[in-house]
Amino acid sequence: MADSKPLDRIKSRLSPEAYQRLAAIQNPELHAFVAKYVEICNPARIFVCTDSEEDKAFIREEAIRSGEERPLKMPGHTLHYEHYDDQGRDKEHTKFLLPPGVDLGPDIGAMDKEEGLAEIHGILKDIMKDHTMYILFFTLGPTNSEFSIPAVQITDSPYVAHSEHLLYRSGYEDWRRLGEKARFFRFVHSEGELDERKNSKNLHLRRMYIDNENSTVYSTNTQYGGNTIGLKKLAMRLAIFRAEKEGWLTEHMLLMGVHGPAGRVTYFTGAFPSMCGKTSTAMIPGETILGDDIAYLFKKNGRVRAVNVEKGMFGIIEGINSVDDVIVWKALHSPGEIIFSNVLLCEDGTVYWNGKDGPVPERGYNHSGEWWKGKKDAKGKEIPPSHKNARFTLDLSLLENVSPRLHDPEGVEPAGFIYGGRDSDTWMPVRQAFDWDHGIITMGAFLESETTAATLGKEGVREFNPMSNLDFLSVPIGRYVGMNLDFGKGLTHPPAIFGVNYFLRDLETGKWLNDKTDKAIWLKWMELRAHGDVGAIQTPVGYIPKYEDLRRLFKEVHGKEYTKEDYVKQFSLRVPQFLAKTRRVMEIYRTTVANTPPVLFQVAEAEIARLEKARAEHGDIIPPDKFPVVA
Numbered sequence: 024m025a026d027s028k029p030l031d032r033i034k035s036r037l038s039p040e041a042y043q044r045l046a047a048i049q050n051p052e053l054h055a056f057v058a059k060y061v062e063i064c065n066p067a068r069i070f071v072c073t074d075s076e077e078d079k080a081f082i083r084e085e086a087i088r089s090g091e092e093r094p095l096k097m098p099g100h101t102l103h104y105e106h107y108d109d110q111g112r113d114k115e116h117t118k119f120l121l122p123p124g125v126d127l128g129p130d131i132g133a134m135d136k137e138e139g140l141a142e143i144h145g146i147l148k149d150i151m152k153d154h155t156m157y158i159l160f161f162t163l164g165p166t167n168s169e170f171s172i173p174a175v176q177i178t179d180s181p182y183v184a185h186s187e188h189l190l191y192r193s194g195y196e197d198w199r200r201l202g203e204k205a206r207f208f209r210f211v212h213s214e215g216e217l218d219e220r221k222n223s224k225n226l227h228l229r230r231m232y233i234d235n236e237n238s239t240v241y242s243t244n245t246q247y248g249g250n251t252i253g254l255k256k257l258a259m260r261l262a263i264f265r266a267e268k269e270g271w272l273t274e275h276m277l278l279m280g281v282h283g284p285a286g287r288v289t290y291f292t293g294a295f296p297s298m299c300g301k302t303s304t305a306m307i308p309g310e311t312i313l314g315d316d317i318a319y320l321f322k323k324n325g326r327v328r329a330v331n332v333e334k335g336m337f338g339i340i341e342g343i344n345s346v347d348d349v350i351v352w353k354a355l356h357s358p359g360e361i362i363f364s365n366v367l368l369c370e371d372g373t374v375y376w377n378g379k380d381g382p383v384p385e386r387g388y389n390h391s392g393e394w395w396k397g398k399k400d401a402k403g404k405e406i407p408p409s410h411k412n413a414r415f416t417l418d419l420s421l422l423e424n425v426s427p428r429l430h431d432p433e434g435v436e437p438a439g440f441i442y443g444g445r446d447s448d449t450w451m452p453v454r455q456a457f458d459w460d461h462g463i464i465t466m467g468a469f470l471e472s473e474t475t476a477a478t479l480g481k482e483g484v485r486e487f488n489p490m491s492n493l494d495f496l497s498v499p500i501g502r503y504v505g506m507n508l509d510f511g512k513g514l515t516h517p518p519a520i521f522g523v524n525y526f527l528r529d530l531e532t533g534k535w536l537n538d539k540t541d542k543a544i545w546l547k548w549m550e551l552r553a554h555g556d557v558g559a560i561q562t563p564v565g566y567i568p569k570y571e572d573l574r575r576l577f578k579e580v581h582g583k584e585y586t587k588e589d590y591v592k593q594f595s596l597r598v599p600q601f602l603a604k605t606r607r608v609m610e611i612y613r614t615t616v617a618n619t620p621p622v623l624f625q626v627a628e629a630e631i632a633r634l635e636k637a638r639a640e641h642g643d644i645i646p647p648d649k650f651p652v653v654a
């Protein structure tokens with residue numbers, strides 16, 4: 024920017040306090056950015072937020088005063104709605120703005136940068152003329168940590184600002200400390216014009232445009248968190264881009280402590296596509312949570328360090344009940360700051376969501392307006408009480424299983440990485456890779472999952488989703504797989520890699536083969552394996568548990584009898600399915616992915632050869648006892 028004093032350009036629009044707050048951060052690039060978007064968006068008022076409780080309270084009050092949230096009976100609880108057609112991530116209109124000559128491949132939405140910038144700046148012009156602009160400062164990752172990234176969010180939605188206070192660490196003081204050194208991410212969001220229900224109404228102008236080179240993301244005419252909360256899925260794309268340049272990883276991963284024998288706590292990360300068990304795994308009773316969505320992974324002195332980018336949870340509420348989700352259930356029924364979105368408001372002032380304990384109410388109010396049992400939408404489809412992608416937003420400190428290491432600036436060292444998708448017919452419930460490359464390739468890079476309501480579009484379609492991260496990739500897939508493979512090099516203590524599947528069905532009856540709570544057992548087994556405390560069975564696709572170890576764990580953890588019959592059904596190797604999957608995904612890498620590391624094909628071919636050999640010896644479906652036990 025030619026102007027050396029950008030703050031002075033907008034001084035007349037700022038209160039003395041707001042001016043002072045911006046000036047106290049000595050970062051000319053920040054000042055130029057803020058001035059530019061004040062001039063373009065032309066807000067009616069500007070609020071610059073610090074880390075103080077008073078400022079956070081102001082944002083909360085604004086959310087209610089504006090009508091974007093309404094208070095519920097329980098102290099601290101509020102309710103928010105989005106437009107009926109604005110209930111998930113809009114993949115179609117989420118695009119990278121690419122300079123000429125840059126290509127991210129056919130799976131990643133992109134457009135010409137100049138064209139995209141012109142379009143988005145046109146949309147942003149005067150968009151805040153009736154709104155307050157909130158300017159917020161955060162750190163992605165713990166404050167005062169070498170692993171964290173500073174971020175600034177401009178938004179005119181107090182709901183978005185409020186959500187970010189629950190989900191991210193306030194970073195105004197960190198920004199002041201860093202001054203010019205802050206290599207920051209920046210986000211500009213406007214919900215645009217609102218209808219009488221305070222919902223974005225110009226959905227035809229819903230856009231999420233990502234400019235990697237300038238670490239900037241624009242989001243317009245939408246309110247759904249996955250499209251608007253800049254620090255969540257939008258920042259993730261910027262972080263992947265930066266991570267590639269610097270040799271670290273940004274992953275769609277939970278982070279948790281699994282409690283082993285004699286008080287041992289072992290840390291795990293876990294990558295699952297949206298709505299495939301990531302949050303419920305991180306919330307398993309008896310274990311501790313550090314995060315349920317996004318982790319940064321670094322190498323330091325030959326070891327992996329992991330931090331949760333967030334400090335809160337934007338969780339899916341559907342199906343949460345008092346039996347399966349004891350800890351969240353308790354938090355959702357206690358006073359504390361929680362935003363519920365797109366659930367049913369009942370006549371008695373409480374909320375109801377699909378799958379909650381108790382009878383379905385006869386009527387109420389939800390994302391479709393007045394609601395009654397049997398109500399249909401414009402397409403004739405019955406509207407459930409709450410949206411399938413309805414959410415709750417809270418600070419992890421409201422959960423009794425929060426880890427004391429959550430804010431550790433050094434992060435934690437994971438002993439295992441877990442990859443899992445929604446797979447009805449192939450993967451067994453849990454298995455361990457032979458080594459780093461085998462795990463990254465056959466469990467991470469070959470992950471497929473059936474689509475869910477977290478994104479707009481058809482559900483239940485099997486999709487290729489490497490590391491559960493496809494929706495957020497900002498570098499071409501082949502290079503991203505390469506980053507993951509390279510990350511393992513030079514590690515003195517590489518994490519063990521596991522693949523899990525909570526969604527396996529019986530081949531004949533189509534029935535689920537596992538209970539929701541079985542995942543607690545797989546975690547305990549992985550914890551023991553990460554320390555070499557139990558042996559395993561070596562199959563062509565990795566190590567699987569021995570029956571007696573699982574039987575003991577089921578008994579100890581759930582007091583449950585685990586039968587050999589169940590074990591054999593769950594852990595038999597389904598050779599035709601594994602072969603088909605391996606070939607299907609190899610074909611994708613061969614035909615649509617540029618620069619796939621050659622080792623991917625070698626490892627997959629070797630797996631195919633092992634599968635073919637096993638089939639020749641034992642047939643299509645091979646029970647575990649046909650394979651050798653190893654230490």
Ligand code: OXD
Nearest residue numbers: 112249297316337477
């Ligand atoms: C999320 C998602 O909200 O992945 O975490 O959609």
Ligand code: MN
Nearest residue numbers: 275296297316
């Ligand atoms: Mn997610």
